[in-house]
Amino acid sequence: MILTGLVLVLLAVMGMPLFAVIAASAMLGFQRSEIPLSVVPIEIFGIAEMPILLAIPLFTFAGYVLSESRAPARLVRITNALLGWLPGGLAIVSIAACAMFTAFTGASGVTIIALGALLYPALKQAGYQERFTLGLVTSAGSLGLLFVPSLPLILYGVVAEVSIDELFIAGVAPGILMMVVLSAYCLWAYRGNSQPLGHFSMRELGAALRDSAWEIPLPFVVLGGIYSGWLAVSEAAAVTAIYVMFIELVVHRDIKPGQLLDIVRQSMLLVGGILIILGVSLASTNYMIDAQVPEMLIGVVREYVDGPTSFLLALFVFLLVLGAILDIFSALVLVVPLILPVAAEYGIHPVHLGIVFLATMQLGYLTPPVGLNLFVASYRFNQSIVSVYLATWPFLLMLGASVLLITFWPDLSLFLLAP
Amino acid sequence: MSGQPGSSSWPEKAERIGRAAENLSLALLLAAMLFIAGAQILLRNLGEGGFPWADEALRIMVLWLAMLGGLAASREDRHIGIDALARILPPAGQNLVGALISALTAAICLIIAWNAALFVGESREFGDLLLGKLPAWWFQTILPVAFGLMGYRYLVWSLRRLRALFSRSPSA
Numbered sequence: 001m002i003l004t005g006l007v008l009v010l011l012a013v014m015g016m017p018l019f020a021v022i023a024a025s026a027m028l029g030f031q032r033s034e035i036p037l038s039v040v041p042i043e044i045f046g047i048a049e050m051p052i053l054l055a056i057p058l059f060t061f062a063g064y065v066l067s068e069s070r071a072p073a074r075l076v077r078i079t080n081a082l083l084g085w086l087p088g089g090l091a092i093v094s095i096a097a098c099a100m101f102t103a104f105t106g107a108s109g110v111t112i113i114a115l116g117a118l119l120y121p122a123l124k125q126a127g128y129q130e131r132f133t134l135g136l137v138t139s140a141g142s143l144g145l146l147f148v149p150s151l152p153l154i155l156y157g158v159v160a161e162v163s164i165d166e167l168f169i170a171g172v173a174p175g176i177l178m179m180v181v182l183s184a185y186c187l188w189a190y191r192g193n194s195q196p197l198g199h200f201s202m203r204e205l206g207a208a209l210r211d212s213a214w215e216i217p218l219p220f221v222v223l224g225g226i227y228s229g230w231l232a233v234s235e236a237a238a239v240t241a242i243y244v245m246f247i248e249l250v251v252h253r254d255i256k257p258g259q260l261l262d263i264v265r266q267s268m269l270l271v272g273g274i275l276i277i278l279g280v281s282l283a284s285t286n287y288m289i290d291a292q293v294p295e296m297l298i299g300v301v302r303e304y305v306d307g308p309t310s311f312l313l314a315l316f317v318f319l320l321v322l323g324a325i326l327d328i329f330s331a332l333v334l335v336v337p338l339i340l341p342v343a344a345e346y347g348i349h350p351v352h353l354g355i356v357f358l359a360t361m362q363l364g365y366l367t368p369p370v371g372l373n374l375f376v377a378s379y380r381f382n383q384s385i386v387s388v389y390l391a392t393w394p395f396l397l398m399l400g401a402s403v404l405l406i407t408f409w410p411d412l413s414l415f416l417l418a419p
Numbered sequence: 420m421s422g423q424p425g426s427s428s429w430p431e432k433a434e435r436i437g438r439a440a441e442n443l444s445l446a447l448l449l450a451a452m453l454f455i456a457g458a459q460i461l462l463r464n465l466g467e468g469g470f471p472w473a474d475e476a477l478r479i480m481v482l483w484l485a486m487l488g489g490l491a492a493s494r495e496d497r498h499i500g501i502d503a504l505a506r507i508l509p510p511a512g513q514n515l516v517g518a519l520i521s522a523l524t525a526a527i528c529l530i531i532a533w534n535a536a537l538f539v540g541e542s543r544e545f546g547d548l549l550l551g552k553l554p555a556w557w558f559q560t561i562l563p564v565a566f567g568l569m570g571y572r573y574l575v576w577s578l579r580r581l582r583a584l585f586s587r588s589p590s591a
Contacts, residue, residue, distance in 0.1 A: 014520055057481065260446070270488075
């Protein structure tokens with residue numbers, strides 16, 4: 001059993017698609033317990049029994065349409081008009097714009113590609129050092145994971161069977177904390193010469209507002225719709241997708257109808273990848289629960305960890321390592337079902353666990369050697385991967401400190417929830 | 420990538436047709452989902468109540484979209500995976516490991532496809548129904564079909580990498 005586990009891990013790090021690795025482990029398990037393997041396709045068909053999953057293709061598609069359009073440029077313009085007059089303004093502009101954009105486009109490194117191209121030259125031109133700029137854009141590209149309607153947040157709700165509305169509310173304060181910490185670091189780093197970029201101009205603000213007049217209602221429709229209970233999450237996704245298509249194809253005409261087929265393909269390729277992993281994980285989780293793996297895990301953890309504090313610390317270290325090797329979606333569907341009962345043993349609130357899980361996994365995007373955003377940035381800005389490591393580490397440290405705070409201060413996530 | 424315009428050996432033709440079929444069905448499914456979900460919201464707000472079958476139909480369409488998206492991902496070998504270790508191997512090693520991994524992935528897909536076919540057969544025998552009165556196996560058939568085709572895709576990837584290994588070209 002241990003040998004097959006090792007072989008599977010080896011295959012995974014050699015590049016075997018994770019859905020195949022997970023499916024193989026589930027099938028080997030069922031085979032050993034003499035359970036017919038047709039239970040695997042039956043579990044995969046379970047995808048068709050989760051209404052919330054509709055949100056995933058629709059939000060992903062909307063995010064891809066937005067990032068192919070000129071919406072990123074308009075977003076930077078309006079954030080700049082609002083915040084550019086602050087000292088260190090452009091750095092804060094970058095942080096705010098990236099967080100907002102990531103929330104809407106899921107977390108697939110697409111923020112760095114879409115916004116980085118605009119922010120990177122602008123920051124350098126405004127006098128920020130190259131290394132600082134590289135680090136800022138790379139790390140800001142992972143902010144926003146905790147904000148509505150981020151895909152990983154939705155997926156956690158699905159896997160942990162936690163209310164997605166509650167997760168959306170719980171993510172607000174921790175997400176803002178990370179933005180504030182990064183902004184403060186930027187201001188401090190450039191305390192000597194944090195010349196504002198320009199004066200506040202009512203005229204530029206007005207022009208920028210007109211420019212994005214169609215996109216500005218979007219967050220309000222999504223947030224307002226979900227929080228007021230007028231729209232279910234999947235309905236908000238449908239409204240977003242339809243509205244975004246209307247703006248970018250009809251109003252702005254940033255995207256030509258001919259491009260649409262390719263955007264559909266690219267976005268659904270990601271959706272298919274995520275959902276197939278979810279499907280086979282349903283099977284492997286089923287097997288593991290059958291084999292009482294969570295109970296064994298609780299037994300082992302209880303032997304070494306004697307309280308909520310040390311549990312959270314161990315969890316932090318574990319997730320940091322996990323986040324550096326595994327993408328957020330696979331980690332969610334594989335690991336959450338196993339740690340959820342263990343965390344419950346230690347009295348950790350499942351919503352708080354979700355916020356901790358995602359916030360720590362977000363660090364994983366930036367953790368050498370294999371953090372996804374490091375590679376995306378290295379490729380996108382034509383820098384060696386080592387220089388991206390060096391540029392990112394101070395930001396990683398700041399974010400790491402915020403995540404520890406989020407981990408050990410549950411009320412930061414939970415205080416807005418109804419008791 | 421094969422499939423140059425003008426080339427006409429049958430695997431290349433199949434490649435072009437398959438790709439176009441994937442794109443078309445993905446687009447049609449997504450369009451239908453947007454339409455149904457949008458109409459539902461509209462009807463509900465007009466106090467009409469909406470279609471009783473819509474929610475179940477949408478859930479089934481998500482499954483179809485997932486399977487077709489997964490098929491598209493296997494055509495481009497872009498399923499989510501960890502490729503850190505493979506990246507540091509020399510090109511020949513990458514091709515060798517890649518050929519082996521793809522062959523294994525193909526085998527796993529085909530085993531799932533076979534068991535999915537058994538599942539569909541049973542469901543047909545028992546006369547399971549979905550959407551009120553339609554046979555469930557109509558909708559479940561996507562599972563053996565998609566996993567079967569994914570198995571074929573990975574078999575093609577495996578052969579492609581083997582060929583690259585022996586022709587000493589950089590990497591497939």
